[in-house]
Amino acid sequence: MSQQDLKKQVKKIISDHRTGVLSTVENNKPHSRYMTFYNEDLTLFTPTQVDTEKVDEIAKNKSVSVLLGYEDKGLSDTYVEISGTSIINDSQHLKKQFWDESFKKWFDGPEDPNYVFLEIQPETIRILNNHGEPLQELNL
Template identity: 70%
Template sequence: MSEKVLKEQIVKIISNHRTGVLSSIENNKPHSRYMTFYNEGLTLFTPTNMDTEKIDEIEKNPSVSILLGYEDKGLEDAYVEVSGKASIKDSQAIKTQFWNASFSNWFNGPDDPNYVLLQIQPEVIRLLNNHGGTSQELIL
């Protein structure tokens, strides 16, 4: 598979699947939780509260892993594993861009100072179970 086709398939999966698993490092061990993801191309964003342990974890170690795409419909469900670096973004432009009315359950609007986004810059993305084929790896 060409790199262009691989990127297109990865972007399709991450664009069509909002719920995934974010794993960060806590006390030198993985700490995983479900998150909502948005993307610009291959770059992922997930909203969070500034007062959460994941913020502390990422400030100590920005390495994260994300799983997106598996729908539990069978062995051929494609999904991606993303390894990358997370950073905390609190610019008003980004907060407004990704604001969703459902966030009102946790935040007082896009201006809420506790509302931030984690930006995940991928370093390696693996496409797995793509129609039962072998895994493909995109190194960025």
């Protein structure tokens, strides 16, 4: 599969699956949790509160991993494994663009200073469990 075709397939998987697992590094060990992801041309964004462990962990080590795509269908689900780096993004434009009323459980609104995004810049994306095909890797 060409890198262009692979990129197209990765974008589809990411666009079709908003809930995934984010892993950061805490005391040299993985620390994972489920998050909601948005994407713009393979850059991922996930909302969070600025005063969380994951923000502290990323401040110490920007390396992250994300799993997206695996659902309740079982062993036949294709999914992506994304390795990259993350930064904190508090852009007001981004906060308004991705604001969802369900966020009111945690934030006062898009202007809430505690409402930020983790911006994840992929370095390597692997497609796994792709209908019996070998692992495919997209290097960015």
